[in-house]
Amino acid sequence: MPALPNSHEALLKNLQHLHGRVAVLGPVDISLMPALAPSGLVVTEHFGLWQQMTTIDGWAAAFGYDDEALAPAIADTIVVFLPKARAELALRLALASWLAAPGARVTLVGEKKEGVAGAVKQLKAVAPGAVKIDSARHCQVWQAEILPPAEIFDISQWQTWHPVECAGIRFDVAGLPGIFSAGELDAGTAMLLESLADEPLKAGPVLDFACGAGVIGTWLQLYQRSLGQPVTQVDGVDVQSQAVICARSTYQRAAALGTIVASDGLDRVDGKYAVVLSNPPFHTGIRTDTSMTEEFLRQVAGHLLPGGELRLVANSFLPYEDLIRRHVGPVKAITTDKRFTVWSAREDKKKPLG
Numbered sequence: 587m588p589a590l591p592n593s594h595e596a597l598l599k600n601l602q603h604l605h606g607r608v609a610v611l612g613p614v615d616i617s618l619m620p621a622l623a624p625s626g627l628v629v630t631e632h633f634g635l636w637q638q639m640t641t642i643d644g645w646a647a648a649f650g651y652d653d654e655a656l657a658p659a660i661a662d663t664i665v666v667f668l669p670k671a672r673a674e675l676a677l678r679l680a681l682a683s684w685l686a687a688p689g690a691r692v693t694l695v696g697e698k699k700e701g702v703a704g705a706v707k708q709l710k711a712v713a714p715g716a717v718k719i720d721s722a723r724h725c726q727v728w729q730a731e732i733l734p735p736a737e738i739f740d741i742s743q744w745q746t747w748h749p750v751e752c753a754g755i756r757f758d759v760a761g762l763p764g765i766f767s768a769g770e771l772d773a774g775t776a777m778l779l780e781s782l783a784d785e786p787l788k789a790g791p792v793l794d795f796a797c798g799a800g801v802i803g804t805w806l807q808l809y810q811r812s813l814g815q816p817v818t819q820v821d822g823v824d825v826q827s828q829a830v831i832c833a834r835s836t837y838q839r840a841a842a843l844g845t846i847v848a849s850d851g852l853d854r855v856d857g858k859y860a861v862v863l864s865n866p867p868f869h870t871g872i873r874t875d876t877s878m879t880e881e882f883l884r885q886v887a888g889h890l891l892p893g894g895e896l897r898l899v900a901n902s903f904l905p906y907e908d909l910i911r912r913h914v915g916p917v918k919a920i921t922t923d924k925r926f927t928v929w930s931a932r933e934d935k936k937k938p939l940g
């Protein structure tokens with residue numbers, strides 16, 4: 587079996603501290619669960635992981651913070667893995683308080699380099715007696731009885747709104763803890779939107795791959811509306827539950843058209859599109875990781891209509907140009923600066939074989 591992440595190994599070293607019904611929030615490797623207990627509840631905001639977790643015998647799997655498998659007072663031990671974003675830790679701890687049966691304990695596990703020591707203050711807000719029960723594998727494990735359980739957990743109460751503006755189009759974007767670029771317009775996304783104003787797209791359905799909070803699809807439709815042009819439906823996919831929730835909310839507030847679905851890569855995309863737009867991911871946790879985007883580039887031509895366009899913004903240092911040429915077709919940089927490049931490629935049947 588491949589090695590488990592350090593945080594998972596650190597938890598397994600402390601099995602004696604888990605009791606009763608176990609819930610696990612935010613693990614990244616499914617082989618942890620059978621090693622923890624014969625049954626339990628696991629919660630992940632990553633759609634691909636959730637799909638794998640539904641196959642673990644005896645365990646219920648919840649996708650994100652609004653899954654119907656979540657219910658009050660159903661767990662005696664709630665394990666919380668430290669997420670990348672501190673704001674998402676607050677969300678996980680609030681969910682933990684709601685899942686907690688009377689007398690339940692919460693266990694926080696995280697890597698030192700991810701700042702677990704600094705997160706303990708947040709833990710103590712729901713479990714004031716928290717003590718460090720182990721320090722192992724570059725991680726710390728903390729545990730305490732959780733305060734009297736929360737009576738309500740409603741993800742919609744965590745949703746925030748912030749205005750963004752680009753090329754004269756202003757609108758509100760929904761936010762939730764852990765979502766990409768919460769509270770501001772990402773500079774790469776802005777460059778992609780400006781390219782859409784400078785070099786309009788051909789007509790036809792559009793897909794926004796890795797849509798986050800739905801900024802690209804909403805902006806495009808409001809821009810077309812402002813020019814009195816026919817409005818293009820923009821479907822969106824994202825792997826993260828919070829992104830799917832927020833993109834649907836952002837679309838709804840702006841009366842934008844398009845279906846938003848959870849998908850790991852292009853797995854749940856059936857149709858073909860005249861245009862695929864993207865500001866794709868290049869991180870896994872805190873590490874740079876371009877593998878998801880490379881996989882997307884290898885597959886995206888299968889979702890473009892003949893002659894369809896892929897338009898993508900990426901950090902200029904990322905090595906995508908050759909991959910795009912090989913798997914999609916002729917490619918050009920529409921705009922580029924030290925930080926970002928907007929690439930445009932036309933689907934071409936005669937592209938070199940990948």
Ligand SMILES: C[S@@+](CC[C@H](N)C(=O)[O-])C[C@H]1O[C@@H](n2cnc3c(N)ncnc32)[C@H](O)[C@@H]1O
Pocket residue numbers: 766767772775795796797798799800801802823824825826829849850851852864865866867868878
């Ligand atoms: C750079 S952000 C862009 C978000 C949005 N398009 C914007 O411009 O504001 C990348 C997005 O990719 C999503 N993502 C990461 N891995 C993914 C995967 N395997 N499949 C689909 N989306 C993924 C993340 O959840 C994140 O929302």
